[in-house]
Amino acid sequence: xxxxxxxxxxxxxxxxxxxxxxxxxxxxxxxxxxxxxxxxxxxxxxxxxxxxxxxxxxxxxxxxxxxxxxxxxxxxxxxxxxxxxxxxxxxxxxxxxxxxxxxxxxxxxxxxxxxxxxxxxxxxxxxxxxxxxxxxxxxxxxxxxxxxxxxxxxxxxxxxxxxxxxxxxxxxxxxxxxxxxxxxxxxxxxxxxxxx
DNA sequence: GCAATGATTTACT
DNA sequence: GTAAATCATTGCC
Numbered sequence: 001x002x003x004x005x006x007x008x009x010x011x012x013x014x015x016x017x018x019x020x021x022x023x024x025x026x027x028x029x030x031x032x033x034x035x036x037x038x039x040x041x042x043x044x045x046x047x048x049x050x051x052x053x054x055x056x057x058x059x060x061x062x063x064x065x066x067x068x069x070x071x072x073x074x075x076x077x078x079x080x081x082x083x084x085x086x087x088x089x090x091x092x093x094x095x096x097x098x099x100x101x102x103x104x105x106x107x108x109x110x111x112x113x114x115x116x117x118x119x120x121x122x123x124x125x126x127x128x129x130x131x132x133x134x135x136x137x138x139x140x141x142x143x144x145x146x147x148x149x150x151x152x153x154x155x156x157x158x159x160x161x162x163x164x165x166x167x168x169x170x171x172x173x174x175x176x177x178x179x180x181x182x183x184x185x186x187x188x189x190x191x192x193x194x195x196x
Numbered sequence: 197g198c199a200a201t202g203a204t205t206t207a208c209t
Numbered sequence: 210g211t212a213a214a215t216c217a218t219t220g221c222c
Contacts, residue, residue, distance in 0.1 A: 042203070050203075061218055078204050079215035085203085098203060129204050139217095172203050195204095 003153045008069030008146070013088045013095035017043035018186050020086070020153070022160040025102055027151045029136030032110050036102025036125050036135065037156070039191040042170045043184040044085070046094045050176035053094035064143040065094035072151055074132070074142040081129030082138050086146065086153070100128045100171070100185070102135075103193040111135070127195040164189045171195070 003023065010016060018041075026035045044051040052062040052075075064073050065087050073085035073096050085096040102125045104111055111124050111134035118124060125131040132138070137151070146152045167183040174180055187194050 044203080052203085059219075075203090076215095076217060078202060079217075081204050083203060100203085127204070170203075175202085 001155050002147065003155055005068075005070035005145075005147055008086060008088050009090055010069070011089055011093075013045050013097060014043045014184055016086075016088050017041040017097040017184065018165060020097055020099075021165060021186055021188055022156070022158045024105060024154045024156045025084075025099060025135070025151075026106075026154060027135040027137060027141070028149060029141075032107060032136070034107030034110055034135050035105050035154075036131060037105050037158070038099055038101075038153075039103050039188040040099075040101035040194050041186050042098040042100055043186075044096050044098060048176065048179035048182060050170060050173040050179050050182075051094070051096075056092075056094055058094075062094065065096055066092050067143070070146045072141055072144045072146065074137060074139050076139065077129070082132040083128045084132050084135075084137050084141075098128065099131065101126050101187075101193050101195045102131045103191060104134070122192050124193075126193045160188070 020038050020041050024037050046053045046056040053065045068091045069088040071087040077083050084099045087096050089095045125134045166187045166189045168185045169181050170185045
């Protein structure tokens, strides 16, 4: 079952980030469907400095974050990696959830080809840049709506116990000062596909 | 118009 | 452990 857009339009991005753990991200790229269960997320809000839309300042890059919840936000980082986010909240309230790692569940052979036949399957999707490459995500998928048929998220019926969810500070945003310490990163405890 | 810089990954010493 | 790869976006001139 696809998650309804009402799921993404709620006002608490941190809660949504936590609830996305265990859901399954699907893409349909080049006629091939691939999917991975979300095992690591981070929340971003205009209220804190780690966010591209800090201060609710709109630019060409982050414009899609001002759309209503349920859109995708894909952008290029370090000149070579695509990062995948899910926009949340209502129109003109820029908040998003970064998907940092997934566990492959469908189309694994295609992911291996896209990633270049790795020796270790645990490296397939265990990082924000890796999973986008494995799932065929690039900026052509920026601004898509998750109710469409190119990229979407399903509830596979898996119930995640709160005991299995770990909170920690977000990664790679030292420039955000005090906001870098917010415990807005969520991981599935003990999962083999978490980023390092 | 131009220089600085990442929500990273990979390879090499 | 350190560094290179590599480029769109950003902010300042």
